Amino acid sequence: MTIIASVSKKSSLLIMLLAWAISSAQAHSFAADKPIPASPAGWHASPDTLSLPAHSNYESSLSALLEACRRKGYEIEPLLRDDRFEIYEGIGDRFRKSAERKSINLEEYKKILGFDDKRDRGADFIRKHADQLQKAQEKYGIPKYVIAAIIGIESDFGQNIGSYNPFNAYVSMYAVDYRADFAKAQLLELLDFTQRNSIDVFELKSSYAGAMSFAQFIPYSLNKWFVGDDIFDMDNNIMSVANYLAYFQQRTNSLRTSVLRYNPSGLYADAVMDLAKEVELATEMSATH
Known part of the structure; x- marks a missing residue:
């Protein structure tokens, strides 16, 4: 009885294996005959x-x-x-x-921003774009030094637009x-x-954060406040920063609060206002020499 049972089990196993092989071959044949979808690999x-x-x-x-x-x-x-x-x-x-979250005070935040370097180069930016900065100041009522400070902090005066x-x-x-x-x-x-x-x-x-151009506008701000067609034209960026700040200054009656709408960080607002003052002082000093 033991020998018969063993043979019976072996026969059943062979039958199962044979059925699996036939089924697998049929499935492979069916798949091979199917057309391959016209889509990118892996999609x-x-x-x-x-x-x-x-x-x-x-x-x-x-x-x-x-x-x-x-x-x-x-x-x-x-x-x-x-x-x-x-x-x-x-x-x-x-x-x-x-940087705003890592910094524990304004001085540390300024070091991360490279504040001293931006202060030293700010006067050159003012001289290079003097006419457009003056136009923006007169049209929107925003001090040209604040406009320059924001562009300096946001994109290092146009040298860094992000990667x-x-x-x-x-x-x-x-x-x-x-x-x-x-x-x-x-x-x-x-x-x-x-x-x-x-x-x-x-x-x-x-x-x-998806912010673009020298002014570092997010898409909503580009669509609402950017002035001009070319987002990598510095004249357009200068006007756009002034336009943005003027919009909020009219509603808050505060330049610092308007800067906070650019970046809701007190450290950021203080850095912008301080850089504007430093650049103005450096510009006046260079003009007297």
Whole structure:
């Protein structure tokens, strides 16, 4: 009985293995006869989902953002497929470790900003753009030294516009769920800006916060307050900073409070106002020599 049972078990196992092999071969043959979808390698898209293996952890977020943009009339799926698209996974930490949050006092904050260097170079910026700064001051009522100070702190007088891409920055913020509502709103503003101006969004550079140009405007501010068409024209940036500050000064009757609307940090506002005073003094001293 033991020998018969053993043979019976072996026969059953052989039958099961044979059935599995036939089934596997049929499945492989069927798959080989199916046409390959015409889509980028690694991608599978449907009306409800969007899958990208490199960013599989964010599939749900990307699908939700894709649909939110579609409801507003913007199709971002081609942008998400673009080789230049990437997710900055540590973007939340960039905000959490900003200079304003790391600094414990104004002097430490100024060191991080390179305040002394900006003070020394501010007078040259004033001389180089004297005519446009004067026009902005007269038109908007904002002191030219404050305009220069903001451009100095924001972009080192136009020398540093950031190394990030604004589309990637806002999609990343949404994907990692850091200020997601803000990121979605700014992304829609960015798409409006690039579509209206026929700009390839991946050609733009920004800060990790998605701020662009020498004035470092986020997309909403670009659409509302930027003066001129070329965001990398310094004359336009000078006018735009003045236009922005004038808008809030009319509503708050305070220049410092207007500067706080640029960056809601008391350290930032104090640094801007101090740099404006230092640059004004340096400019006056250089004019007397």
